[in-house]
Amino acid sequence: MANKNVIFCDSKYLEKDLSGKTYIVTGANSGVGFETTQQLVKQGAHVVMACRRVDAGNEVAQPFSTLKGSYEVIKCDLADLQSVRDFVDTFLSKYSKLDGLACNAGMVNMENAPKYTKDGFEITMAASFYGHFLLTELLLETLKNTINSRMLILSSVVHAGSKKKRHQLHFDDLEWKNRKYNNFDAYSEAKLASILYAKELAERLKETSVTTYSVHPGWARSNFGSGGNALMRGIMALTKPFVTMLNFSDSSWESAQTSLHCLLSDEAPKHSGRYFSQHSVLYNDKECRKGGWPMQSPNPNADNMNDAKKLVGITRGLVGLN
Numbered sequence: 418m419a420n421k422n423v424i425f426c427d428s429k430y431l432e433k434d435l436s437g438k439t440y441i442v443t444g445a446n447s448g449v450g451f452e453t454t455q456q457l458v459k460q461g462a463h464v465v466m467a468c469r470r471v472d473a474g475n476e477v478a479q480p481f482s483t484l485k486g487s488y489e490v491i492k493c494d495l496a497d498l499q500s501v502r503d504f505v506d507t508f509l510s511k512y513s514k515l516d517g518l519a520c521n522a523g524m525v526n527m528e529n530a531p532k533y534t535k536d537g538f539e540i541t542m543a544a545s546f547y548g549h550f551l552l553t554e555l556l557l558e559t560l561k562n563t564i565n566s567r568m569l570i571l572s573s574v575v576h577a578g579s580k581k582k583r584h585q586l587h588f589d590d591l592e593w594k595n596r597k598y599n600n601f602d603a604y605s606e607a608k609l610a611s612i613l614y615a616k617e618l619a620e621r622l623k624e625t626s627v628t629t630y631s632v633h634p635g636w637a638r639s640n641f642g643s644g645g646n647a648l649m650r651g652i653m654a655l656t657k658p659f660v661t662m663l664n665f666s667d668s669s670w671e672s673a674q675t676s677l678h679c680l681l682s683d684e685a686p687k688h689s690g691r692y693f694s695q696h697s698v699l700y701n702d703k704e705c706r707k708g709g710w711p712m713q714s715p716n717p718n719a720d721n722m723n724d725a726k727k728l729v730g731i732t733r734g735l736v737g738l739n
Contacts, residue, residue: 435462444522452673495548619690635695
């Protein structure tokens with residue numbers, strides 16, 4: 418049964434003919450990414466599924482063959498910068514337009530001990546932000562050359578923190594080399610970075626027809642957060658049925674509504690750079706729990722344009738764009 422608080426994308430936008438339009442969705446083989454992809458294909462779009470595991474992408478996409486649109490699965494491991502570059506090279510060799518880029522994939526390190534990618538980045542920041550940053554920047558000219566294109570990047574309620582602890586970026590130690598590691602703080606900072614990037618990109622592209630959005634999809638019932646040690650897996654398994662039974666979480670379809678609104682609605686482009694949030698009981702700030710399209714983040718650090726520009730400048734150097 419649907420949660421009564423879910424904000425749904427207007428049905429008229431879910432009936433639009435998307436024939437001739439091309440989208441990229443990262444993490445398209447499961448959860449919110451899968452539901453977003455399936456809906457776009459249903460409406461006639463061609464969707465490039467950017468997946469770390471190509472076999473998983475091809476397996477879940479088999480039913481798409483009966484839908485109006487089409488799809489292709491191309492390998493993209495967002496925690497590996499070379500994989501991101503290879504994906505972009507493959508995409509650009511086949512496509513000359515991009516109507517929408519949904520930076521959907523992400524991860525949280527459930528072991529609460531720092532892990533680093535082969536590029537030397539803390540894995541949560543790499544998979545949730547750096548990979549999407551490089552992907553977007555490498556596709557920016559294609560987005561700009563496609564009329565009214567859109568880019569969204571998934572954030573999370575966790576970026577907000579609480580009144581006692583508002584998350585902020587530690588530019589002197591983004592990779593957790595000198596701080597005591599906390600996996601959920603690392604995830605929160607990656608999601609704060611996503612909000613700041615969408616904000617900076619909107620400002621940078623204000624003279625173009627490209628619009629950008631950061632999205633909290635809701636508390637999705639997906640495989641997100643799997644992994645970790647035996648104790649953590651046990652806790653997740655025990656609590657999941659209660660969370661579902663009490664209707665605190667949303668189905669993946671419900672959690673895809675905010676992304677679909679940002680990709681398809683006529684209203685979203687009026688709010689480029691803004692934060693769009695599904696309802697969520699996870700907000701410490703009670704007034705935010707109903708969500709909003711768009712919604713003002715309760716974390717003042719999510720509105721700091723100086724930090725946003727600093728983040729972009731630093732990240733360009735880290736991913737090799739300078």
